[in-house]
Amino acid sequence: MRSPLEQKSFLALLLVVSIGFLWLLKPFFAPIFWACAAALIFFPMQKKLLTKWPGRHSLAALATLLVCTVLVVIPVLAVATSFVTEGVATYQKLQQGNLDPQKYIDTFRTGFPSAYHLLERAGVEFGNLGQQLIEGIKSAGQFLGKRALAVGQNTFQFFIDLGLMLYLTFFLLRDGPKLVNMLIRALPLGDDRERLLFKKFAEITRATIKGNLVVAAVQGLLGGLIFWFLGIPAAVLWGVAMALLSLIPAVGASLIWLPVALYLYAVGEIGDAVILTLFGALVIGLVDNLLRPILVGRDTKLPDYVVLYSTLGGLSLFGITGFALGPLMAGLFVAFWQIFIQEFNTEPVPEEPGPDDQQQEQGSNPGRQP
Known part of the structure; x- marks a missing residue:
């Protein structure tokens, strides 16, 4: 049986060695x-x-x-x-x-x-x-x-x-x-809790990378193709720009194709302007609503405002890697708090009676006046 002093000394050295090893891996x-x-x-x-x-x-x-x-x-x-x-x-x-x-x-x-x-x-x-x-x-x-x-x-x-x-x-x-x-x-967190955390980490990582980057790639590809089809110069350049901007919820790729559609309308190319507007609104714009639930799943989907702030914060802190790392950290933050609420907050949350409950209560008390 080791003394408390030996255990504390070993844990302190373990912490120092672990921090040193992580610092060693920082360039990579x-x-x-x-x-x-x-x-x-x-x-x-x-x-x-x-x-x-x-x-x-x-x-x-x-x-x-x-x-x-x-x-x-x-x-x-x-x-x-x-x-x-x-x-x-x-x-x-x-x-x-x-x-x-x-x-x-x-x-x-x-x-x-x-x-x-x-x-x-x-x-x-x-x-x-x-x-x-x-x-x-x-x-x-x-x-x-x-x-x-x-x-x-x-x-x-x-x-x-x-x-x-x-x-x-x-x-x-x-x-x-x-x-x-x-x-x-x-890890000293309990095997069941650790398995749950690793499962959440894997789910959120897949959801973040596939949901954000794949949707961005598809929107950028579609935007570049329609620009190339309409003969707009630098189609690849604008396609990549739309892919990057599609990471911004709500507006995204429309920051590129909408001004171009307005310009086409202004110079008299009405047909191209209508094609670009319809394609941007009905195809590029719906990719997010169609693909993201499939790739991300409803359980791990973050609110749009969380995705926006976590993406911008990730970019400012980690550079280009922040496109994926920012939403991933936000997803882990939400997952940890969900686990905390489930495991440590055991008090039941009172629920307001719904219409069905009120009707059932009235049915059980026929003499009660509405």
């Missing part, structure tokens, strides 16, 4: 996070393959990782390359004077004179707006150029991180259940 936070997310999302495929190949965990994990690479990694790299290419081309056109924002402002004034004068009376200075837009786009272009240069200089580091992510994903797929059981034995 993004690869580790995405490896865990990929393993959780594709683990159902791993289980199905194991039913066909019993006992061959490494082969099933390798096949699952190959599918993940083909379906996710390669398309994302291709879209990112096209996005950067079109963004650089658009910035060069702006610098060369081939792209003039003032032209679009004049078109808006001609097509929507009432709205133009209304905005003028509201304090919008259209005379300097074109120049301000040019300066803003140039500043954004210079910022993106510096970031792109940094990415280009760190290409080797990027592929190292990608390789580490895929490497860790393989082992998480192969040894995931063993690692979870080991954590359940190590």
Whole structure:
């Protein structure tokens, strides 16, 4: 029997060593996070393959990782390359004077004179707006150029991180259940509660990644396709922009396609404007309502305002990874409080009598006057 001093000393050293190990892994936070997310999302495929190949965990994990690479990694790299290419081309056109924002402002004034004068009376200075837009786009272009240069200089580091992510994903797929059981034995929260928490974590991670990123990818793809069909320049650039903005609830991709539809209407291309408006409202706009309940599920769906604030907070704290990590942390926050309410708040919540209860009560007391 160990003395309390020995136990406390060991726990203190355990805490120090654990914090030191986590600090050691801090430079690899993004690869580790995405490896865990990929393993959780594709683990159902791993289980199905194991039913066909019993006992061959490494082969099933390798096949699952190959599918993940083909379906996710390669398309994302291709879209990112096209996005950067079109963004650089658009910035060069702006610098060369081939792209003039003032032209679009004049078109808006001609097509929507009432709205133009209304905005003028509201304090919008259209005379300097074109120049301000040019300066803003140039500043954004210079910022993106510096970031792109940094990415280009760190290409080797990027592929190292990608390789580490895929490497860790393989082992998480192969040894995931063993690692979870080991954590359940190590954590002092109670096995049943720990299994529930791990189950919630897996559900919320799958729901967050699939629900947010897959819906964003589908909306961006549909938006890019309709722009390409209508002959709108830089369709990939605008498609990626719609995919990113679709993470914002309520408005999302309409921040891109709606102004373009208004511009098409202003320049007299009524048919294209109607097609884009109908497609944006009936197809792109309904993707969220149709796909998200299927991918997320009603039990883990977060309110739109929670998704909005957690996404913006995740972006500000964790960069691009915050698109997924922010809503994930919000989902875990809600899950922990739900478990706390279920397990520690044992007082019954009084329910107000409904119409059926009132009718039943009146039926049991026929002499009672209404």
